[in-house]
């Protein structure tokens with residue numbers, strides 16, 4: 008159908024209410040509660056959805072990444088680690104993990120499908136929902152293609168609630184909020200992690 | 215497989231079929247009670263009423279001003295490099311999607327869960343056009359290989375046992391997989407991962423479309439929608455035209471309402487905001503993004519007394535608390551939606567005698583009104599639909615005559631008393647010890663599985 | 675019905691004149707309940723009268739979409755009530771909701787619209803009314819579960835009143851049943867339109883009642899009780915059903 012004809016059919020509506028102001032919200036579970044401390048709330052929410060989290064000084068981040076990767080050897084690295092990019096690359100090499108760039112992995116479906124872990128940064132993290140927010144600039148599938156996802160979150164990227172995150176969304180063709188590992192409960196309501204995305208999500212908050 | 219099981223059937227008949235499945239009657243409460251409890255607990259931490267009012271007003275405003283927001287959405291989406299298509303009805307929507315797939319030289323299509331595509335029966339249309347379509351939500355995958363239909367908006371296979379899933383999956387695997395949901399899920403993941411890596415086109419629905427940014431918003435837990443928008447060359451999102459939101463900020467109200475009502479979670483695992491094809495410098499993503507806005511009967515509801523139903527965000531909360539749905543499940547409603555939302559939508563989208571009957575598939579207990587996150591007056595809409603049904607003279611001769619005779623008699627106090635006396639006296643003839651165990655005529659429908667206790671018989 | 679007809683507007687000195695509308699179901703199927711409702715009202719200082727010439731609120735037809743039939747019957751009741759004084763007390767949340775909320779809609783633009791508004795505004799559900807009054811000391815022994823009838827609960831928002839009343843009865847043990855607020859499956863004509871579904875709904879509720887091990891299942895709506903009581907009787911359950919008014923009447927000194 009042509010656009011104009013399609014739109015013309017929508018004109019018969021009864022008038023509705025004015026668009027309400029949402030610049031300040033009533034109390035809601037996706038925002039901070041009075042007295043919430045950012046990191047504590049983030050850990051609480053992320054843990055509740057089966058993610059794991061640790062707080063590390065910047066200098067200790069690369070060691071934490073290596074430790075989090077455990078036995079994983081086929082590892083892809085996002086290009087969004089910022090200040091941590093070079094140290095993490097170095098630490099992985101030193102640990103004998105031949106990580107490839109995510110950009111390279113995604114070019115070969117066989118390599119992509121065989122990944123054991125990915126390491127990315129993140130544009131934002133949301134305390135009230137335990138979410139990390141990854142922009143397409145880092146790779147749309149980077150956070151969910153492998154069974155393990157390790158995410159480095161600079162502490163200053165942590166925001167309070169969903170509303171604030173939506174106000175400062177990173178640019179890119181896709182913005183992805185991710186709260187803990189992938190899950191399903193479709194079969195008799197039994198919770199299973201790692202359906203399509205990772206079965207484990209580990210977040211390292213760098214101070 | 216057709217989404218419409220209405221023709222030539224009645225709700226009573228379909229319900230009887232479902233009531234005969236003992237697993238389902240236990241499975242539904244088992245599946246939804248946790249969600250209901252979690253949802254309640256989450257909302258209890260905030261100002262639920264105020265949030266619902268905001269949600270309702272945003273939705274009602276958007277639905278009332280669709281021409282403006284569709285235009286704005288289209289302009290913004292096109293500026294992002296997305297192509298927007300306009301489908302008046304199901305046939306057109308299916309043809310548009312098939313056309314995009316053909317132009318892309320596609321063979322294999324992955325899909326994430328979308329009730330709209332159930333409505334328009336997209337899969338059979340694409341299969342008829344020669345494409346291979348694979349559903350990737352675990353539940354929908356099971357539905358697809360079982361040639362079944364989803365029975366709940368959020369949990370498509372709450373009517374299926376793990377034993378049934380085991381049989382289906384083992385047949386594909388060529389070996390017995392056992393009935394541990396873990397093993398079964400792992401098997402599906404493996405199958406589907408391979409499909410994802412090879413797929414040419416990813417089809418998703420859209421929980422919302424944001425006018426100001428031209429984005430499509432997707433909410434899932436498994437991550438399949440995210441993969442469907444990441445790996446294939448082409449992403450097609452089918453969105454009901456009513457699902458527009460004016461602003462990105464509106465998501466800060468509608469997402470908590472949708473997610474807490476639908477799954478009882480703080481936030482779903484994945485919330486994706488898709489705003490066009492892969493851009494310069496991005497390592498992955500589709501070369502093309504298409505949005506198909508589908509009317510499919512929605513515009514005909516605008517301006518009628520039923521406009522509020524278009525505010526629905528398909529959270530499924532009304533199903534979870536519906537005492538009728540909890541007994542009979544989604545399939546008894548005869549079309550794609552079960553529960554109160556189905557009892558309202560089915561008569562509107564399928565206004566045959568069979569479709570209109572579904573408005574009666576409710577005891578009017580109003581539990582749905584209390585949970586609907588956008589405060590749709592479902593109870594009142596159901597009564598309105600029943601009134602329309604009478605206006606169209608759909609009820610049988612017997613029902614019409616009965617109400618006519620009743621109203622004549624009971625608008626006269628004398629006849630009221632007389633009919634009451636005669637009625638009770640004749641019931642006494644059928645009774646033993648003040649109890650009628652087997653009634654005659656229409657009373658038989660009462661006494662088939664219940665006694666009728668007559669006045670004066672105190673049960674002590 | 676048990677209440678005495680009294681000339682309009684006249685009440686005994688010091689007592690509150692109220693009109694008790696027993697409802698058709700009450701009049702025909704459970705006149706004892708209406709008499710009990712009246713006794714309790716009298717015990718809490720009311721001068722009770724029955725509306726002369728009232729029949730039914732019209733709900734069965736209204737909920738099935740037969741507005742003309744509903745209006746025709748409701749008009750008779752409306753006019754009868756318009757001639758009475760004081761609050762119109764209704765021992766059924768369902769009929770109460772019909773009269774208080776839906777009559778306005780049913781009579782919109784009708785010649786009786788003003789009367790409908792005036793009467794609607796006087797309608798009070800029985801337990802909500804009694805809970806606001808002073809009752810003599812009550813005593814009754816047994817384990818009781820309360821079933822919230824849907825329309826009283828969700829349309830008239832009567833939730834605490836019946837519980838407050840039951841809690842005030844010495845010797846009565848009030849047990850919350852699991853799904854107290856879930857519909858029992860009566861639903862007026864729904865019960866005979868879809869008997870299988872209706873009974874399946876009753877069974878789901880009655881399973882919770884059995885789990886709560888109560889002696890008596892109490893509710894504020896005769897319809898639910900007719901349905902649940904009928905199912906209990908058919909399945910040979912020892913659990914009794916009782917309207918709240920009847921229980922309180924039994925508990926009066």
Ligand code: SF4
Nearest residue numbers: 526527529530532586
């Ligand atoms: S009608 Fe309301 S409760 Fe039901 S699915 Fe739609 S939004 Fe959810």
